[in-house]
Amino acid sequence: MKDTMILHIHETNIDETLLLKAADAIRSNKTVILPTETVYGLGANALNSKAVDQIFIAKGRPQDNPLIVHVSNMTMVEQCVKRIPEDALALMHAFWPGPLTLILEKSDLIPQNVSAGLNTVGIRMPDHPIALKLIELANTPIAAPSANRSGKPSPTSAQHVIDDMQGRVDVIIAAEHSRIGLESTVLDMTQNPPLILRPGGVTLSQLQSVLPSVSIDPQVHHNVDTPRSPGMKYTHYAPQAEMLMVRGDHQQVVKKIIQLMDEHKHLKCGIICADEHIQDYPGLMCLSLGSLSNPAFMASQLFTILRTCDTLNLDYVITEAFEEEELGLALMNRLKKAVGYHILDV
Numbered sequence: 001m002k003d004t005m006i007l008h009i010h011e012t013n014i015d016e017t018l019l020l021k022a023a024d025a026i027r028s029n030k031t032v033i034l035p036t037e038t039v040y041g042l043g044a045n046a047l048n049s050k051a052v053d054q055i056f057i058a059k060g061r062p063q064d065n066p067l068i069v070h071v072s073n074m075t076m077v078e079q080c081v082k083r084i085p086e087d088a089l090a091l092m093h094a095f096w097p098g099p100l101t102l103i104l105e106k107s108d109l110i111p112q113n114v115s116a117g118l119n120t121v122g123i124r125m126p127d128h129p130i131a132l133k134l135i136e137l138a139n140t141p142i143a144a145p146s147a148n149r150s151g152k153p154s155p156t157s158a159q160h161v162i163d164d165m166q167g168r169v170d171v172i173i174a175a176e177h178s179r180i181g182l183e184s185t186v187l188d189m190t191q192n193p194p195l196i197l198r199p200g201g202v203t204l205s206q207l208q209s210v211l212p213s214v215s216i217d218p219q220v221h222h223n224v225d226t227p228r229s230p231g232m233k234y235t236h237y238a239p240q241a242e243m244l245m246v247r248g249d250h251q252q253v254v255k256k257i258i259q260l261m262d263e264h265k266h267l268k269c270g271i272i273c274a275d276e277h278i279q280d281y282p283g284l285m286c287l288s289l290g291s292l293s294n295p296a297f298m299a300s301q302l303f304t305i306l307r308t309c310d311t312l313n314l315d316y317v318i319t320e321a322f323e324e325e326e327l328g329l330a331l332m333n334r335l336k337k338a339v340g341y342h343i344l345d346v
């Protein structure tokens with residue numbers, strides 16, 4: 001067990017003296033959990049392989065799953081990659097800082113364990129004042145996967161990281177709830193056309209407005225054994241409950257969910273739905289993601305709701321399906337993983 005230092009820092013009023021302690025920890029090759037606009041990350045000095053080893057140990061993460069490197073300026077990008085293609089530069093200008101990770105050819109400064117032996121590296125500049133300031137003060141790129149224990153939903157609040165990681169890391173920066181609440185879009189710039197390996201906060205149409213050729217890796221829609229992004233193959237976000245998604249015409253979905261809830265009434269059951277549909281399931285436990293009129297808010301609540309399934313000790317959880325347009329694609333991507341691709345079409 002480590003003696004974890006918890007630093008309470010507000011993004012609107014950053015206490016630099018406190019943040020310097022976290023930056024010192026990074027510079028001493030220790031592990032620091034930092035807030036970003038997507039989810040909290042478990043960071044360490046990206047240029048030091050021993051520091052990066054500590055990330056894998058803290059997370060219990062398989063060694064073949066590469067990490068994203070977080071930067072605060074273009075000089076750091078130049079340190080991390082062989083070259084910056086023009087298309088990539090255009091995307092950086094349009095969407096950084098922001099929830100977009102670009103896969104590029106890595107430089108020799110990036111240790112093998114960051115890229116899990118690949119010759120590429122994922123880079124992103126987070127849109128979060130604390131993350132940016134921390135990277136700047138540490139004066140080194142920070143490698144950081146999502147700060148959950150492997151297999152758990154990504155953490156979107158300070159409480160989530162404290163629950164998962166106290167005693168396992170050197171420092172936790174406890175800040176506000178993550179604004180976006182889903183991980184960044186991962187875009188492979190080493191493919192032609194560039195491929196979205198993971199949908200996230202920057203949507204397909206946003207990317208295409210800058211680079212019309214951007215496409216979605218077909219593997220995003222399926223559960224695959226040999227994916228291009230190692231992260232695609234791991235079970236993610238799975239609550240302890242048995243999970244099912246019911247998809248189709250809303251009236252049919254409601255009928256089916258009520259029937260299944262009745263068949264499982266000896267178990268502790270829950271329904272993940274939208275505010276507008278709570279009234280359709282009278283007397284049943286509903287965990288609402290929010291109103292259909294606010295997809296960004298729904299996306300930001302998903303991981304909290306999945307964790308709530310565990311805190312309520314639910315045995316059986318059915319979720320509605322949502323529109324797979326824009327941010328909905330990222331939301332449904334995570335939700336499908338959470339249900340282990342158990343989807344019932346009605």
Ligand code: TXA
Nearest residue numbers: 038040041066067120121122145146183184229230231
């Ligand atoms: O929003 C985010 O991206 C958060 C915050 C902390 O920045 N980070 C995050 O990291 O979600 P992680 O490690 O949980 O997910 C990184 C994903 C994984 O699916 C991994 O396989 C993929 O990106 N990835 C990383 N480097 C890659 C590479 N060189 N080639 C292909 N996929 C890569």
Ligand code: MG
Nearest residue numbers: 145146154183
């Ligand atoms: Mg993750």
